[in-house]
Amino acid sequence: MSWLQSLFQFLFLLYIFINGFSANHPIFVAANRSSAVHFEMIHRHDPTVLGEKILNRSESIKELFHVDKRRMEMIVAHYNTLPMERRRTTQVKGVKKGVGRTSHGNGKGVKGVKKVGVLGRDNSSFSLPIRSGSYAHLGSYFVSLKVGTPAQIFLLVVDTGSSLTWMDCKVKCLDPKQGTYCNRKVNPKKRIFHSERSRTFRTVPCSSNMCRQNFTQLMSVMECPTAKSPCAYQYNYVDGMSKGIFAYDSVTVTLSNGQKKKIHDMLIGCNQVWKTSNPIGLSNGDGIMGLGFNTHSFGPRVFDDFHGKFSYCLMDRFSDKRVTNYLTFGNRRREEMPxxxxxxxxxxxxxxxxxxxxxxxxxxxxxxxxxxxxxxxxxxxxxxxxxxxxxxxxxxxxxxxxxxxxxxxxxxxxxxxxxxxxxxxxxxxxxxxxxxxxxxxxxxxxxxxxxxxxxxxxxxxxxxxxxxxxxxxxxxxxxxxxxxxxxxxxxxxxxxxxxxxxxxxxxxxxxxxxxxxxxxxxxxxxxx
CATH class of the missing domain: 2.40.70.10 (Acid Proteases)
Known part of the structure; x- marks a missing residue:
């Protein structure tokens, strides 16, 4: 191969890299005229994005069976930790003012965490685009989410069956006695949230009432090496477990007028340990965007400012990948709704x-x-x-x-x-x-x-x-x-x-x- 061909290949790959992760790329840009901010949902097996082996139908079916079985274990394990009164069907009793104004839900929050102002008065929606799984067969759908300041970008499964939004993390701490999460070694080939690179990142002390009481339904554990150690969670499965810590950080979205907006103090999970094979089918994805109705989850966190609702339209999994739709918080344009x-x-x-x-x-x-x-x-x-x-x-x-x-x-x-x-x-x-x-x-x-x-x-x-x-x-x-x-x-x-x-x-x-x-x-x- 000549040096000229090599140069052209390098320039082409550089172009793809820059445009693929630019803030102006369609993945991250919202509608100018709709009342929504858009996050692009990308099928988890899309090889053009995730670099995965293209599975045939039979291989895909085997994988999804394994993933769904593990997911059923997670759902049932969580359901059976609920007190009996919460296992019954309930409803939200009207809009609770402030349910989305603090990330903590108790009106007080953690020391140093401020209430957030109204985010959606002028732009009462935001959305995340969805891409079809035209090359992928069966599986979950992803959104690109910007976390931290400055923002780091992650591909997360959109999940109405989970309450915690989490991604793989590396947390740097000065005192190793604070817990086993400190200074974790990471795989350089995977996307990892680096907490030290975000000036808005902060952990939740394990000694706080938030950890000991409010996060129990998010699988918080009583492990507390020191008073300042971060609050930890642990999800157990039949053949393994996942473990991480709770933290708060900012999430950046684009409003319908094109303006960028930071949603401060969003609860996230920093996942530290996977001790299981093929964990819930994430493959090369980075984590979960939890939309379950918990005071601390992503949806309720923004509901108060974005009309208290969200919507999505999952296109045929074999649609042309140019077909797009959105996960939308708030009102869609009238012509988008059937x-x-x-x-x-x-x-x-x-x-x-x-x-x-x-x-x-x-x-x-x-x-x-x-x-x-x-x-x-x-x-x-x-x-x-x-x-x-x-x-x-x-x-x-x-x-x-x-x-x-x-x-x-x-x-x-x-x-x-x-x-x-x-x-x-x-x-x-x-x-x-x-x-x-x-x-x-x-x-x-x-x-x-x-x-x-x-x-x-x-x-x-x-x-x-x-x-x-x-x-x-x-x-x-x-x-x-x-x-x-x-x-x-x-x-x-x-x-x-x-x-x-x-x-x-x-x-x-x-x-x-x-x-x-x-x-x-x-x-x-x-x-x-």
Whole structure:
């Protein structure tokens, strides 16, 4: 290779690097004319961003099963730490002034932390762009988030099933006796939040009431080597654990008029230790953006200033990657919202967003499913979780749903075995060149979920009769684990992001409403 070719390659890579991480790149720039600030959500397997191996369908399915299983462990572990009164469906009792004005939720906060002023009077929304997973198959969606002063940029999973926003961190401290988190060695190939580079970073003392009382539902631990040691958290799994510390720092967003705005004193988790294989499928991502409804989580932290709601539209996972949409806090432009939005009641079970199911329909026929399995007061129910991939049903719902879908499918397709799904069929889903072809959807039974107030969610066929391999489609549902014999661990149904695709979803906990409507999720304009 000549020196001239080498020079051209170097200049090309330099251009990509500069434009890929510039503050003016479309990933980080919001709409000038919409009432939103935008964070770009990027599919976690997008090889153009994360540099990953491109997985085939079979490999992707195996991975997502592993990830969803681990995620179910996390959700259930958290749910079963809740006091009994918080395991029941509740609602937010009106807008609480100040719920988003301090990051601490008790009006006092940690010493040295000031209340924040109103962020959204003139620009009452901000958004984060979403990119399709056109090369990725199944998994979570990411946003780019700017943390610290000056800002450091991270790719985080958008997760309505988690309450803590965290990323891998390195914390420099002067006294090693303060804890094992000090001066951690890091992998130079991974994105790491360096706390010493942010002048707005500060930890939460483990001796504070904030740590000992307020953060207990965020898995804080009583470990306190010295009074000034930072408050730590630990999440345990069946075969491992993650551990880190709590801290406060600034997050930078772009308002709808293009102005940059710092949201001060946002609670973050600095993850220190992973002792598990393939931790919750983050792959080359950096952490989690927790949108669960906890006083200290990202959403409630900004709700008071941005109309108390957020929305997202997950496009088809195989859409062209140029198709974009947004995770939006506050009001979207009118033309971005479908005109046929339906609304049901949105509840809270602990930090999770819960929906009241009143019926399941296959080809218009209501299935005979016991009503009590949709009741959280009796240890079951359904949550909606953007970080969970497939849709999981408790056994009492799973069996009648699978039977009702399988019976008409057997009239048209031959059943085949699959190591991941219980009900798979031989279909023509690829042509001779190996390209995917559409199946005749008139042969597939229609599936609907009816929520409270009689509104029905009509899932796209491709979201529940899914392509898993060449000429093999499966009913893309999984069964939640059964309750253990002691009754100490409850399981519930989860509406995952595959079923949520091609719909707009709007969460408004302050009006106790969940809105949804079909959508291509393709914006007719581009936010610049």
């Amino acid at each position: 005109s046929n939005m339906k609304f049901t009641e949105l509840g809270l079970v602990g930090d999770f967003y819960a929906v009241q199911v009143t019926g399941i329909y296959v080809d218009g026929v209501k299935l005979n499913i016991p009503a009590e399995i949709w009741n959280f007061d009796k240890g079951s129910g359904m949550i909606i979780d953007s970080g969970f991939t497939l849709t999981s049903w408790v056994r009492e719902a799973y069996e009648p749903i699978m039977n009702a879908l399988e019976k008409p499918l057997l009239k048209h397709f031959r059943k085949v075995n699959n190591e991941n799904f219980d009900s798979c069929f031989s279909v023509i889903n690829t042509d001779k060149m190996g390209n995917e072809v559409a199946i005749d959807e008139s042969l597939i039974p229609k599936f609907e979920i009816e929520f409270k107030f009689g509104v029905r969610f009509k899932a796209p066929v491709k979201s529940y009769f899914i392509y898993v391999d060449e000429n093999v489609n499966c009913i893309g549902f999984v069964k939640s684990p059964d309750r253990d014999e002691s009754g100490s661990h409850d399981y519930f149904s989860i509406l995952g992001n595959v079923m949520q695709q091609n719909h707009m979803w709007e969460f408004n906990p302050f009006t106790n409403q969940l809105g949804f409507a079909p959508s291509t999720c393709e914006l007719r304009h581009h936010h610049a």
